[in-house]
Amino acid sequence: MKFLQSLTATQQIGLLFLILFGGLLLVSAVAVFVAMRDKSPQDDHGLTKFAADLRALWIGAVVFWLAWVSGAAGATILFAVFSFLALREFVTLMQTRRADHRSLMLAFFVVLPVQYVLAGSRSFDLFTVFIPVYVFLAIPVLSALGGDPLRFLERNAKIQWGVMVCVFGLSHAPALLLLDFPNTHDRGPFLVFFLVVVTLTAQLLETFISTRLRRRPVARQIDRTFGLQSWAIACLGAAFVGGLLFWITPFKLPQAMVMALIAGAAGTLGEFVMTALKRDAGVNYWGNTGQVTGAVGLLDRVAPLCFAAPVFFHSVRWYFQLKS
Amino acid sequence: MNKADALGFVLAAVARLITGAQGHWKGVPPKAEQRIYFANHQSHLDWVLIWATLPADLRAQTRPIAAADYWTKTPLKHWLTREVFRAVYVDRERKEGGPDPLEPLAAALEQGDSLVIFPEGTRSNKGMPQDFKSGIFRLAKQFPHVQLIPCWIDNVQRVMPKGEVVPVPILCTVTFGAPCNLQPEEPKADFLTRARDAVIALKPGGAA
Numbered sequence: 433m434k435f436l437q438s439l440t441a442t443q444q445i446g447l448l449f450l451i452l453f454g455g456l457l458l459v460s461a462v463a464v465f466v467a468m469r470d471k472s473p474q475d476d477h478g479l480t481k482f483a484a485d486l487r488a489l490w491i492g493a494v495v496f497w498l499a500w501v502s503g504a505a506g507a508t509i510l511f512a513v514f515s516f517l518a519l520r521e522f523v524t525l526m527q528t529r530r531a532d533h534r535s536l537m538l539a540f541f542v543v544l545p546v547q548y549v550l551a552g553s554r555s556f557d558l559f560t561v562f563i564p565v566y567v568f569l570a571i572p573v574l575s576a577l578g579g580d581p582l583r584f585l586e587r588n589a590k591i592q593w594g595v596m597v598c599v600f601g602l603s604h605a606p607a608l609l610l611l612d613f614p615n616t617h618d619r620g621p622f623l624v625f626f627l628v629v630v631t632l633t634a635q636l637l638e639t640f641i642s643t644r645l646r647r648r649p650v651a652r653q654i655d656r657t658f659g660l661q662s663w664a665i666a667c668l669g670a671a672f673v674g675g676l677l678f679w680i681t682p683f684k685l686p687q688a689m690v691m692a693l694i695a696g697a698a699g700t701l702g703e704f705v706m707t708a709l710k711r712d713a714g715v716n717y718w719g720n721t722g723q724v725t726g727a728v729g730l731l732d733r734v735a736p737l738c739f740a741a742p743v744f745f746h747s748v749r750w751y752f753q754l755k756s
Numbered sequence: 757m758n759k760a761d762a763l764g765f766v767l768a769a770v771a772r773l774i775t776g777a778q779g780h781w782k783g784v785p786p787k788a789e790q791r792i793y794f795a796n797h798q799s800h801l802d803w804v805l806i807w808a809t810l811p812a813d814l815r816a817q818t819r820p821i822a823a824a825d826y827w828t829k830t831p832l833k834h835w836l837t838r839e840v841f842r843a844v845y846v847d848r849e850r851k852e853g854g855p856d857p858l859e860p861l862a863a864a865l866e867q868g869d870s871l872v873i874f875p876e877g878t879r880s881n882k883g884m885p886q887d888f889k890s891g892i893f894r895l896a897k898q899f900p901h902v903q904l905i906p907c908w909i910d911n912v913q914r915v916m917p918k919g920e921v922v923p924v925p926i927l928c929t930v931t932f933g934a935p936c937n938l939q940p941e942e943p944k945a946d947f948l949t950r951a952r953d954a955v956i957a958l959k960p961g962g963a964a
Contacts (some may be wrong), residue, residue, distance in 0.1 A: 540924060
């Protein structure tokens with residue numbers, strides 16, 4: 433601990449990446465060995481899913497590293513690109529009509545850049561209300577000017593929702609990077625790392641435990657495996673991991689555990705909501721390219737982060753009474 | 757790299773950014789053999805989308821058809837279609853006693869180029885393609901060795917509806933089906949129906 437505290441923030445972050453990539457390498461190596469063993473088809477299916485999750489983890493780690501290396505501006509742009517791709521996927525799955533064209537243009541070419549500029553310039557007061565207050569009004573106004581009354585509420589709700597999840601939600605990740613704490617500087621990357629690790633832990637644990645436990649699913653029509661028990665265990669697991677990581681955050685141990693619990697719960701529930709959404713759009717699982725245009729799977733990966741990041745961001749700001 | 761190649765590269769990148777331009781090669785692999793791709797036609801972007809979906813080496817030898825009166829009107833349009841896309845120009849109005857409107861297409865095929873055609877002749881926004889014009893039948897008869905590949909372009913009408921100028925980012929796919937060549941002694945009407953059905957069968961999520 434003494435040794436860790438003697439390092440500068442940059443050195444600590446470097447160490448963090450060393451641990452992160454080292455751990456990933458280790459897990460990947462083990463996965464390769466497991467894959468070479470003989471196994472039943474059922475195990476094989478689980479392994480394929482695990483491999484996909486592991487790949488997402490690798491991508492996430494590399495993105496995170498890039499975000500740190502490229503500094504505040506780079507991180508903001510990087511997440512803006514992800515927002516763009518996620519929103520593109522979302523809009524593709526929600527059947528929009530011709531009269532929505534202007535509202536969609538607004539969402540993609542005005543709302544998205546403005547939101548990220550606000551995040552990048554640390555104007556957090558406007559940042560948090562820009563979409564829920566101003567865009568909330570602007571989208572239906574443009575849509576009404578389009579002159580198509582058919583399913584007006586439904587269409588606007590879809591666009592509104594997509595902007596909330598893909599732009600508002602995801603933009604909180606770079607905002608977290610830029611958050612300034614009174615006594616610790618340049619610790620933003622640690623917070624994002626903390627958030628990503630605890631949401632991923634909760635997500636992986638939930639998947640793993642629910643397939644092991646085989647309890648009654650809460651909502652069979654939406655997700656065949658999601659159960660309250662496995663969800664609770666996953667959240668506690670996230671809290672535990674959050675506790676282990678408390679030294680990299682500005683939190684004390686109990687605070688870190690509570691924060692991790694909140695983020696893990698928000699992330700897994702967000703993923704559950706996304707599953708419901710996919711079912712509505714007629715997609716049963718991602719990666720079935722050719723069946724439904726637009727199901728490329730990015731949205732699925734960022735969904736937990738989209739839901740967890742705003743909740744986490746606001747709890748942190750509220751708890752520390754941060755003004756900027 | 758000259759100006760035209762650079763612009764082509766940029767256009768393909770923009771098309772990918774906005775539409776994803778995913779190609780699903782269900783019936784055939786993307787191979788550099790002589791082909792006629794025929795697809796449903798819903799938007800001006802149809803050609804750009806198919807073109808962006810093709811691998812770079814196939815792009816160079818695959819050519820679109822452009823209406824001569826419209827696409828040669830201004831120097832920019834002419835340069836774009838001639839230098840970047842290497843379009844084959846056809847006259848929309850068929851004059852009595854004039855040359856066969858399919859003549860330029862036949863010339864391109866004789867050179868060994870591949871073509872992308874929209875046999876409906878015009879854009880439709882009804883969802884299902886309209887009846888096919890007979891041009892494709894005549895080409896199939898004249899060039900039996902050229903593979904006829906049906907394609908379904910999905911979602912592109914949502915990217916840029918009629919009357920709008922700015923495209924909205926929405927993912928699109930192009931599904932390429934198995935070759936649908938003319939059978940010996942097959943009557944024209946049967947072939948045109950069969951070709952249209954082959955295109956519709958590729959629609960993601962079923963033909964419903």
